[in-house]
Amino acid sequence: MPARVNPDVPGEAKLLRKVGKRIRALREKRGLTMAQLGADRRGRVYFERQYVWKMETGRVAPSLAALSHFAKRLDVPVAEFVKGV
Numbered sequence: 001m002p003a004r005v006n007p008d009v010p011g012e013a014k015l016l017r018k019v020g021k022r023i024r025a026l027r028e029k030r031g032l033t034m035a036q037l038g039a040d041r042r043g044r045v046y047f048e049r050q051y052v053w054k055m056e057t058g059r060v061a062p063s064l065a066a067l068s069h070f071a072k073r074l075d076v077p078v079a080e081f082v083k084g085v
Helices: 012-029 034-038 049-056 064-074
Strands: none
Touching: 012 034, 012 064, 034 049, 034 064, 049 064
């Protein structure tokens, strides 16, 4: 189950929204749908479209494994998601 945003951690919600917007922008730039981002190049689904939407809108905190998967699909380093945030 994905981690929900913790209201007790100052700034977490804002950070997650910024990271999600960065991932969405990279996804759209590459012309991928949410479903394609959640799947590998062969089409095996690792993350459902709904999870990708929740992550892009800052409603859930993605795991490191999820961030690693998204970075591979977008051909960027994981650090690109938090660069300048």
